[in-house]
Amino acid sequence: MQAGTSAQFFDGLTAGRHTVHVALSEDRQALMIHADTLPEPLRWPLQDLRALRDDSDEGRLTLTRHALTDDEAPRDPARLVILDPDLIDWMHRTRPGLFRRDLGKGTWLKIGKFLGGATAATLLMLFVILPAMAGTLARVIPIEREVAFGQTVVRQIEGFLGGSIDNNLRCTDADGLAALNAMMVRLTDGQDMHYDITMHVFDHEMVNAFAAPGGQMVVLRGLLDEADSAEEVAAVLAHEIGHIESRDPTRATLRAAGSAGLLTMILGDVTGGAGIAIVLDHVMNASFSREAEAQADAFAHEMLHAADVDVSAMAVFFDKISDLQAIEIPEYLSSHPVTDGRAALARREAQTQGATRPILSESEWQSLKSICD
Amino acid sequence: METSDHLPVEYRENSGGLFSLAFKTGLLVFITLGIYRFWQKTRIRKFMWSSARAGGDAFEYTGTGLEKFLGFLIAIVVLAVYLGIVQMILFYFGLSVLAVPTGDYPTPAEIARFMAAFYISIVAVLPLLFYAAYRARRYKMARTRWRGIRFGMEKGAWGYAARAIGYGLLSVVTLGILTPLATFKLEKYMADRSYYGDARFEQGGKWTDLFACLKHVLVGVLLVITGIAAGFAGSNVLSMLMVLVGYIWGTIGLIYYRVHSFAYLTRHKILGQEVLFTSDPSAGKVIKISLLGSLAVGLAAAILLGVLALVTNLVAMQLLFASPGMMIGFGLLVIAAYVLILATLEALSLMIIVQPILAHYVSTISVQNAPALNRIHQRATETGIDAEGFADALDIGGAI
Numbered sequence: 049m050q051a052g053t054s055a056q057f058f059d060g061l062t063a064g065r066h067t068v069h070v071a072l073s074e075d076r077q078a079l080m081i082h083a084d085t086l087p088e089p090l091r092w093p094l095q096d097l098r099a100l101r102d103d104s105d106e107g108r109l110t111l112t113r114h115a116l117t118d119d120e121a122p123r124d125p126a127r128l129v130i131l132d133p134d135l136i137d138w139m140h141r142t143r144p145g146l147f148r149r150d151l152g153k154g155t156w157l158k159i160g161k162f163l164g165g166a167t168a169a170t171l172l173m174l175f176v177i178l179p180a181m182a183g184t185l186a187r188v189i190p191i192e193r194e195v196a197f198g199q200t201v202v203r204q205i206e207g208f209l210g211g212s213i214d215n216n217l218r219c220t221d222a223d224g225l226a227a228l229n230a231m232m233v234r235l236t237d238g239q240d241m242h243y244d245i246t247m248h249v250f251d252h253e254m255v256n257a258f259a260a261p262g263g264q265m266v267v268l269r270g271l272l273d274e275a276d277s278a279e280e281v282a283a284v285l286a287h288e289i290g291h292i293e294s295r296d297p298t299r300a301t302l303r304a305a306g307s308a309g310l311l312t313m314i315l316g317d318v319t320g321g322a323g324i325a326i327v328l329d330h331v332m333n334a335s336f337s338r339e340a341e342a343q344a345d346a347f348a349h350e351m352l353h354a355a356d357v358d359v360s361a362m363a364v365f366f367d368k369i370s371d372l373q374a375i376e377i378p379e380y381l382s383s384h385p386v387t388d389g390r391a392a393l394a395r396r397e398a399q400t401q402g403a404t405r406p407i408l409s410e411s412e413w414q415s416l417k418s419i420c421d
Numbered sequence: 422m423e424t425s426d427h428l429p430v431e432y433r434e435n436s437g438g439l440f441s442l443a444f445k446t447g448l449l450v451f452i453t454l455g456i457y458r459f460w461q462k463t464r465i466r467k468f469m470w471s472s473a474r475a476g477g478d479a480f481e482y483t484g485t486g487l488e489k490f491l492g493f494l495i496a497i498v499v500l501a502v503y504l505g506i507v508q509m510i511l512f513y514f515g516l517s518v519l520a521v522p523t524g525d526y527p528t529p530a531e532i533a534r535f536m537a538a539f540y541i542s543i544v545a546v547l548p549l550l551f552y553a554a555y556r557a558r559r560y561k562m563a564r565t566r567w568r569g570i571r572f573g574m575e576k577g578a579w580g581y582a583a584r585a586i587g588y589g590l591l592s593v594v595t596l597g598i599l600t601p602l603a604t605f606k607l608e609k610y611m612a613d614r615s616y617y618g619d620a621r622f623e624q625g626g627k628w629t630d631l632f633a634c635l636k637h638v639l640v641g642v643l644l645v646i647t648g649i650a651a652g653f654a655g656s657n658v659l660s661m662l663m664v665l666v667g668y669i670w671g672t673i674g675l676i677y678y679r680v681h682s683f684a685y686l687t688r689h690k691i692l693g694q695e696v697l698f699t700s701d702p703s704a705g706k707v708i709k710i711s712l713l714g715s716l717a718v719g720l721a722a723a724i725l726l727g728v729l730a731l732v733t734n735l736v737a738m739q740l741l742f743a744s745p746g747m748m749i750g751f752g753l754l755v756i757a758a759y760v761l762i763l764a765t766l767e768a769l770s771l772m773i774i775v776q777p778i779l780a781h782y783v784s785t786i787s788v789q790n791a792p793a794l795n796r797i798h799q800r801a802t803e804t805g806i807d808a809e810g811f812a813d814a815l816d817i818g819g820a821i
Contacts, residue, residue, distance in 0.1 A: 056478070058478075058568045058569030058570075059569065060569045060570075060799060061798065061799050062570070062618075062795065062796070062797065062798050062799065063567070063568045063569075063570045063617075063618055063794050063795060063796075063797040063798075064568075064795040065478065065568060065795075100467070100471070100481060101464070101467060102442065102464045102465075102467040102468045102471070103467075103468070103471045103479075104433070104435040104438055104439070104468045104469070104471045104472040105433065105435070105471065105472070105479070106438075108479070110479070110481070117802070118802050118804060119483070119802045120483055120484060120485050120488055120564065120802075120804070121483065121485055123483075125566075125569055125571075125799065126569060127481070127568075127569045129478075129479075151487075155487070158491070159487070159491070162491045162494050162495070163494065165494075165498070166494045166495075166497065166498050169498045169502065170498065170501065173501065173502050173505060177502075178505060178509070181506070181509055182509070185509060185512075185513050188513075189513055193513075193514075197512075302509060302512055302513075305508050305509060305512045306505040306506070306508055306509040306512075307505070308508070310501040310502070310504065310505035311501075
């Protein structure tokens with residue numbers, strides 16, 4: 049290698065090609081690059097040498113030097129192209145670090161920063177910005193749009209639960225609907241309501257009830273099966289009306305729509321199928337904030353109180369589904385965590401009540417229970 | 422130093438090398454659940470760039486997989502925030518792409534609302550697509566070197582997006598007649614902002630010259646129109662035949678347009694006011710490579726996947742009463758085989774379609790007045806923070 053060989057050199061300053069003579073230095077620690085066209089011979093220390101990776105031509109080795117630059121990789125812009133097979137072979141044999149990837153200073157820190165930043169931005173969006181925007185939009189959205197969207201959401205939930213055009217889930221027994229209507233009239237009588245509540249009963253075994261935007265409310269058959277009195281159902285309805293009146297479902301759905309848009313982008317889901325699932329799941333199992341739940345409870349207490357319906361039925365229902373928890377967790381529970389505090393509050397409220405009257409007659413109650421038959 | 426006046430450009434195809442690189446990195450992409458794709462693309466570019474030579478000196482691609490990955494992270498956050506806000510605003514106006522009318526009895530109003538939301542979402546993304554296209558080209562220029570000197574491109578992605586939408590609308594409104602105007606002006610916008618070292622490119626020529634490249638599309642359109650007219654006149658067989666032939670003619674005519682407008686635009690580029698280019702690609706060759714290549718890849722896919730399905734069925738029969746452990750093991754084996762086949766097909770299409778077409782374009786270029794190149798000086802490095810992340814996030818990067 050001392051005798052040297054010829055090679056091509058690009059100085060990284062101009063586009064001119066230099067035909068150079070390359071040889072090992074006398075101390076065998078560097079490559080010496082000589083050419084008449086270069087102002088002075090160059091000395092490239094062997095330990096700085098790096099070669100370009102993934103070259104398609106195996107008979108060529110392009111060398112550069114490890115150097116701290118502003119470039120995408122810490123490399124000297126100059127290039128030395130070697131075509132001499134002996135020198136290429138010698139380089140491969142004696143320089144194990146030839147193809148090393150050198151990371152610039154602080155690269156890992158940068159990767160960490162970017163990953164952290166991306167995560168933080170996503171979380172900020174999901175948990176701060178979207179909820180705030182959803183709150184603002186829910187206050188200003190015109191009611192008829194809200195209702196139209198709520199109807200769409202309810203229809204989609206029906207499909208989500210297994211309903212179809214041939215086999216819709218809606219329970220439409222006339223007596224049952226009349227009973228439900230009677231219950232609603234009794235609850236909302238004399239109340240100043242923003243929304244006209246539209247009730248839907250779906251034939252599904254899930255123990256659940258939920259409110260969709262725009263006054264749409266869905267009760268699943270499983271909840272009716274689980275309840276032992278009309279008052280227990282009325283308590284659940286009053287609670288959901290509380291959510292509707294404070295626009296909780298609208299806010300939650302708006303937020304879910306934004307979150308779904310964001311998440312599908314990150315996951316690269318182009319069909320949007322996942323997005324729809326997220327929104328529907330959110331409407332059905334929306335866990336509103338603790339305050340929203342407490343407010344809906346307080347609303348329900350007042351509503352039941354005003355309608356002379358026994359508030360303790362609420363406590364009874366809470367206790368019942370708490371006991372169910374040992375066997376299976378009813379869906380209603382996962383979105384409306386029952387604490388002893390909530391049942392106790394309902395009992396305390398019940399003690400302040402005077403005379404109460406049944407919300408439905410026994411025959412009405414039986415009609416409601418068999419609304420899906 | 423350069424003495425010859427004329428500099429040939431060539432592309433030396435190393436098919437085996439490309440296949441093995443693409444196959445190997447393709448497997449890594451699967452193993453890393455897609456994260457390696459940024460490094461895969463980078464390595465394949467390095468390989469392809471190094472196959473192209475001008476005057477015997479190879480091009481070099483200096484991009485890194487890491488910067489592409491980080492750029493993607495940035496882009497995805499920006500896009501996610503943007504799209505999240507767009508969705509909420511649409512929702513406010515009673516529109517949502519998430520309100521797909523899949524439930525019972527979708528009303529016409531519901532369907533209309535969904536379509537409106539869908540198109541508005543696309544329109545909302547459109548500027549970003551063009552923005553991303555410009556950024557991607559700029560990134561590739563900034564990461565390309567020849568003789569150690571960097572190529573580069575000025576900023577201007579938003580200006581490009583605005584023009585692309587404007588000219589795009591213009592050619593849609595005129596039923597495609599003004600497509601050459603859009604092609605020419607957009608390429609000029611990009612070329613005039615491009616550099617090799619300190620020398621600037623300039624796009625010469627006239628946009629009206631591109632009409633000649635559009636002739637086969639015109640023939641196809643005329644055939645379709647005549648065919649439809651013949652259909653009204655009562656000649657059904659003739660009508661269908663003419664529409665079909667016209668459709669195929671027009672589609673191939675579009676490739677012809679692409680090849681010849683590229684050639685025209687390349688021939689009329691000037692670097693540093695003195696270096697000229699020639700370009701003489703053959704549309705027939707590009708069409709032949711695309712057709713034969715697609716056929717071959719399709720055939721390979723049919724055979725490989727067919728054999729896999731057959732073997733899977735046969736073995737599954739035998740395993741019907743086997744232990745769950747064996748079933749799971751077999752399932753994993755099938756998935757592994759499927760992944761291997763996909764990686765093979767991807768590498769194959771790169772080898773027999775993408776690279777040969779690239780090779781043809783590159784090797785039909787030559788540089789005139791080459792000695793002027795020796796006077797070109799290095800340009801400063803460009804450290805775009807998002808690399809081509811937007812193109813990656815929006816998936817408009819193309820094969821390379």
